[in-house]
Amino acid sequence: MGQMYLQRFAYRDGVSKSELDETWAEAFRAFARSGNWGGVDKGVTHHKTYGTGWGGYILLEADDPDAFGRYVAHHNQTYGHVVTVTWEPLYDMDTSFEGIIADLR
DSSP, X not given: OOEEEEEEEEEOTTOOHHHHHHHHHHHHHHXXXXXXXXXXXSSEEEEEEEEOSSEEXXXXXXXXXXXXXXXXXXXXXHTTTTEEEEEEEOOOHHHHTHHHHHHTX
């Protein structure tokens, strides 16, 4: 299993609907080509996209640091003018604390 990331994207204020529509069209093309929003052929696995009124979240897994770098660069170059994007590395807290919780039983 690679490194899991929670990606957050938030629409920027002042972006026109046409700019947003054009950017979503490019995002759909990238996803259709690669199976992820970053257009990376391998090394990044998309697990789920969640939408909100202000943007959304993407759950992804990176097996290859170079592929993840290309994924991030694609977002910055292609979507950065309409959204603010951040990535948070995740870890499995259930597994990390399993022994502590078991000792309390």
